[in-house]
Amino acid sequence: MLAYIGRRALLAVFTVWAISVLVLRHHPVAAGDYVTSYIAQMASSGSVVTEQEAQNLRIQYGLGQPIYVQYYKWVRLIAEGNFGMSMEWKRPVTEVIGRPPVADGGGLCSPRCSSPGCWPCPSASIPPSGSIRVGDYTATFVGFIGLAVPNFLLALVLLYLGFTLFNANIGGLFSVELQDAPWSAAKVWDLCKHLPIPALILGLAGTAQQIRIMRANLLDELRKPYVVTARSKSLSELRVILKYPVRLALNPFASTIGYTLPYIVSGSIIVSLVLGLPTVGPLLLRALIAQDMFLAGTIVLLLGVMTVIGTLISDILLVWVDPRIRLEDS
Amino acid sequence: MAEPDVALDPASAPAHGPGAVAPAEDRRIYVASQWRLTWWRFRRHRVAVASGIVVIGFYLVVLGADFLAYADPNASEAQRSLMPPQPVHWFEGWRFRPHVYAVKGVRDLQTFRRVYRADPAQKIPIRFFAEGFEYRFLGVIPATRHLIGVDGGRDAAQTIFLLGTDLQGRDLWSRLMFGTRISLTIGLVGVTMSLVLGVVLGGLSGFYGGIADTVIQRIIEILRSIPTIPLWMGLAAALPRTWSIMQVYFAITIIISLLAWTELARVVRGRFLTLREEDFVVSARLVGCTQMRTIFVHMVPSFMSHIIAATTLAPARHDHQRDRPQLSRVSACARPRSAGGSCCSRPRTSRRWPSPRG
Numbered sequence: 001m002l003a004y005i006g007r008r009a010l011l012a013v014f015t016v017w018a019i020s021v022l023v024l025r026h027h028p029v030a031a032g033d034y035v036t037s038y039i040a041q042m043a044s045s046g047s048v049v050t051e052q053e054a055q056n057l058r059i060q061y062g063l064g065q066p067i068y069v070q071y072y073k074w075v076r077l078i079a080e081g082n083f084g085m086s087m088e089w090k091r092p093v094t095e096v097i098g099r100p101p102v103a104d105g106g107g108l109c110s111p112r113c114s115s116p117g118c119w120p121c122p123s124a125s126i127p128p129s130g131s132i133r134v135g136d137y138t139a140t141f142v143g144f145i146g147l148a149v150p151n152f153l154l155a156l157v158l159l160y161l162g163f164t165l166f167n168a169n170i171g172g173l174f175s176v177e178l179q180d181a182p183w184s185a186a187k188v189w190d191l192c193k194h195l196p197i198p199a200l201i202l203g204l205a206g207t208a209q210q211i212r213i214m215r216a217n218l219l220d221e222l223r224k225p226y227v228v229t230a231r232s233k234s235l236s237e238l239r240v241i242l243k244y245p246v247r248l249a250l251n252p253f254a255s256t257i258g259y260t261l262p263y264i265v266s267g268s269i270i271v272s273l274v275l276g277l278p279t280v281g282p283l284l285l286r287a288l289i290a291q292d293m294f295l296a297g298t299i300v301l302l303l304g305v306m307t308v309i310g311t312l313i314s315d316i317l318l319v320w321v322d323p324r325i326r327l328e329d330s
Numbered sequence: 331m332a333e334p335d336v337a338l339d340p341a342s343a344p345a346h347g348p349g350a351v352a353p354a355e356d357r358r359i360y361v362a363s364q365w366r367l368t369w370w371r372f373r374r375h376r377v378a379v380a381s382g383i384v385v386i387g388f389y390l391v392v393l394g395a396d397f398l399a400y401a402d403p404n405a406s407e408a409q410r411s412l413m414p415p416q417p418v419h420w421f422e423g424w425r426f427r428p429h430v431y432a433v434k435g436v437r438d439l440q441t442f443r444r445v446y447r448a449d450p451a452q453k454i455p456i457r458f459f460a461e462g463f464e465y466r467f468l469g470v471i472p473a474t475r476h477l478i479g480v481d482g483g484r485d486a487a488q489t490i491f492l493l494g495t496d497l498q499g500r501d502l503w504s505r506l507m508f509g510t511r512i513s514l515t516i517g518l519v520g521v522t523m524s525l526v527l528g529v530v531l532g533g534l535s536g537f538y539g540g541i542a543d544t545v546i547q548r549i550i551e552i553l554r555s556i557p558t559i560p561l562w563m564g565l566a567a568a569l570p571r572t573w574s575i576m577q578v579y580f581a582i583t584i585i586i587s588l589l590a591w592t593e594l595a596r597v598v599r600g601r602f603l604t605l606r607e608e609d610f611v612v613s614a615r616l617v618g619c620t621q622m623r624t625i626f627v628h629m630v631p632s633f634m635s636h637i638i639a640a641t642t643l644a645p646a647r648h649d650h651q652r653d654r655p656q657l658s659r660v661s662a663c664a665r666p667r668s669a670g671g672s673c674c675s676r677p678r679t680s681r682r683w684p685s686p687r688g
Contacts, residue, residue, distance in 0.1 A: 216639035255600035304555035
């Protein structure tokens with residue numbers, strides 16, 4: 001297994017390289033560069049950027065150079081641990097990404113946001129095995145509401161209800177007065193109060209599908225002879241189900257669970273915008289609109305690295321859940 | 331679906347017949363085909379049957395969209411923008427005579443908003459099988475009849491708007507009918523594509539392992555790490571402006587399904603890694619089944635339940651996704667109407683009456 005992980009780590013370098021090339025190829029799609037969009041932005045607010053100024057800006061950011069030179073410089077910077085300057089924010093990229101979302105708990109909160117979506121499902125899908133149909137139907141019903149209502153709409157409705165019924169602004173992660181305050185018990189409590197709504201919204205979206213998938217897989221397993229054997233040995237019902245069928249039915253989840261890792265950071269962009277959550281998603285959107293290529297490129301690269309790590313975690317989990325799987329052989 | 335249901339096993343067949351099991355009944359179950367067993371099981375699930383009828387209804391709308399619509403979905407009229415729905419009154423006195431009240435639009439002098447007032451004195455009767463715009467029924471038969479309609483022409487005071495109108499004064503009910511047609515057909519194409527890609531590529535990856543697995547998994551990683559927002563923005567910019575809305579919409583669907591297969595492929599691969607160690611797969615190989623036969627005849631059916639669970643919900647998810655290129659407000663120029671495109675056509679403005687489509 002260690003050899004396998006080592007080999008995968010080598011491959012990961014290659015994959016990240018491929019992603020980084022892709023990142024650079026992304027940008028020419030929307031014709032122009034940061035300077036073009038800067039000029040347009042300036043023009044819309046009434047000021048004019050002279051040709052000379054535009055030229056200076058281009059030289060400063062090295063935008064006039066051929067694409068491979070830009071790529072080489074970018075990679076060299078990254079190798080030194082410097083992700084470049086964000087053109088729009090006029091600050092180092094590491095600072096822009098690091099300060100508001102991740103360090104302030106925005107990035108850290110989203111795993112809690114997305115995981116509730118995964119976790120009701122195993123518990124919710126146990127009922128079909130017993131004869132408790134009510135639990136089955138209730139879980140499916142709630143899940144389907146989450147699936148059928150676009151989650152940004154759900155966010156808006158909850159914001160509205162929270163405001164009218166409880167007179168509370170539930171957007172964002174902190175109350176206004178604690179936004180820039182240093183960490184304290186009061187701030188942590190404030191964060192805890194703001195978490196349930198985004199967690200509920202982001203979690204609900206995936207729940208229906210998770211329930212259906214878990215249910216389908218579990219129903220398949222429950223008919224197998226080994227379950228009958230386990231029962232005939234008079235194991236407790238809970239143990240009969242949890243020990244083997246659930247473990248095998250977790251296989252599809254193990255395959256894709258790694259993708260929650262990039263999701264943790266970028267989250268659902270639209271919900272983040274509606275609820276004012278400081279995840280990286282809205283930041284990326286702004287960076288792309290402003291064609292701030294160092295910032296956007298770094299974020300995309302970060303997501304790429306997370307995807308690669310997530311896939312590796314998934315594969316290890318897969319073997320752990322079902323030891324019959326052999327990944328190494330060919 | 332993969333194996334006969336417990337409830338239909340001979341052992342538990344008494345659920346079917348009262349008292350003792352009739353031998354005929356018994357034999358019927360033994361010889362029934364897989365599809366027949368599925369059908370019997372399906373029929374016993376009342377919610378499933380009800381949902382099935384709803385789905386059939388939706389697809390009938392797809393076939394007869396232009397018959398059910400009573401107004402040209404693209405006919406716009408500034409004089410009747412953002413009209414509220416006109417409620418239908420079924421009876422006049424004691425006689426069945428469906429009608430709506432005529433609506434008068436006036437400008438509110440305080441707010442300068444256009445407001446509409448119903449005029450109970452002026453009743454507009456609803457005619458069934460009324461004359462309307464020309465279309466071809468099922469794409470072939472030229473027709474002008476629609477399910478309902480009114481006698482008046484395009485006069486704003488003489489028309490019905492069951493669901494009101496949008497900003498440009500287009501009838502929402504008619505647009506909903508046509509939007510349903512696009513959403514339900516193109517969505518199906520997209521889901522089918524990602525299903526095929528997911529099962530085939532995931533299956534190959536899991537079955538062969540080694541190099542094939544490595545290559546396919548790395549492709550998946552790269553596809554997964556492209557964040558969707560720049561992709562949508564790129565798409566909105568890259569698709570030619572000369573394309574019709576239908577073409578743009580179709581292209582978006584294809585591209586989404588070209589990216590959406592990755593999740594299914596990962597899962598299929600995971601299951602195949604388990605399955606290829608199972609006894610029945612080993613014996614299938616030993617008796618000399620070709621690899622394709624082993625994969626598609628023996629392995630795929632054994633996790634059909636998962637594929638069904640994963641794909642039946644996919645169209646709904648796809649439909650939400652497809653609206654996001656529009657939501658990022660980059661492609662404001664050409665917004666296709668899809669039934670999901672819906673509530674999010676304008677994220678920032680609040681409207682009195684939410685328009686079902688953009």
